[in-house]
């Protein structure tokens with residue numbers, strides 16, 4: 313990545329409170345120079361507030377929002393908004409466009425599975441994450457062993473690891489090389505060598521890349537690059553499996569949800585306002601310093617709970633000053649990706665294949681698994697990789713063997729409702745005859761989700777699948793409904 317893009321990503325990530333990544337789309341600046349669009353990937357779109365789907369150009373002057381329409385014609389799947397309130401970032405577009413990092417084609421499932429299993433064994437689940445999973449209704453057996461390896465892991469950046477864990481967990485270190493000079497060493501080189509494998513094996517596995525590193529103190533200054541896994545989001549590693557129980561991708565379920573505060577109306581400039589927002593508890597506090605407010609850290613003039621995207625008005629200074637703002641929350645799940653890193657890998661987002669336990673425990677070469685894939689079957693369709701694993705683990709506690717034959721024993725999930733097209737290849741690969749759709753029960757209230765759901769049904773019908781729609785009473789998601797033994801209703805769709 314060039315320093316031009318890095319610099320602007322840094323400024324814009326700070327401004328929009330979260331991650332951004334380079335997309336394949338381009339914008340043109342006012343001189344007609346090509347500049348890349350950055351996708352929101354945790355950072356929030358200033359138009360709709362969502363942490364994904366929209367884009368901002370690298371100078372920060374234009375947003376393409378895919379949610380909020382305006383009078384303009386749609387461009388790149390969304391509507392164009394000029395951002396005038398913020399100062400555009402100066403940008404040498406020639407430099408930026410020519411020097412995109414070299415990435416690798418995606419590795420085979422066999423190779424990504426091997427590397428990801430090593431990741432899981434190096435990053436064991438923390439007690440906190442284990443409790444979360446048990447609380448969600450996942451059995452200990454599945455947490456500890458899935459297709460012959462730990463079912464989940466916990467990802468922390470090396471900064472956190474270095475502080476609280478044994479240093480051998482760290483991915484990078486340095487040691488004298490043959491010429492006596494200090495050089496960076498990656499734990500990945502060491503592990504792969506020890507396993508008798510090529511030290512290049514990580515290339516093409518999403519999440520892995522060549523990290524440029526530097527360590528400097530008063531006496532030493534070491535620079536170098538070394539293979540590295542992961543990005544900056546910390547949280548639980550949720551594997552995505554293909555039909556052979558091979559891990560083909562990871563999502564991170566973040567420990568802390570980011571927030572973005574957008575001030576819509578400022579008070580008089582004599583007042584300095586600071587707004588704290590906590591994405592986990594939805595609590596906020598507004599502090600003010602200025603005439604009449606002399607506490608060292610600012611005087612709290614308002615606090616309470618916020619709703620995502622809701623406008624909040626605060627009057628202070630005996631009602632003479634007014635502040636209006638809104639707080640938007642970032643996403644809960646992120647793909648572990650290295651699409652825009654040196655020697656990183658780009659990918660297409662995978663579909664989760666979550667089998668019932670007797671099949672989920674089997675490795676790719678197991679004949680029982682290979683035969684099972686070919687058998688005609690019914691499956692459940694939902695959205696959310698972790699939800700699918702929890703649901704598949706709980707189906708047999710809710711339904712009889714005949715019911716399972718009819719509605720399915722296994723759960724297939726896309727990562728988000730808008731990627732429903734990804735279902736179809738999987739349904740063919742698994743020789744599926746009948747599907748039971750089981751989207752979150754609030755799907756009818758969200759027009760975008762409802763539209764995607766309708767398209768899914770239409771496409772399934774075109775492909776001649778037998779379609780059943782599952783509904784349940786209280787809980788939102790399929791996993792919750794199964795764990796809490798909700799009463800289910802099944803509606804024949806065709």
Ligand SMILES: [Zn+2]
Nearest residue numbers: 357360366377
């Ligand atoms: Zn937007």
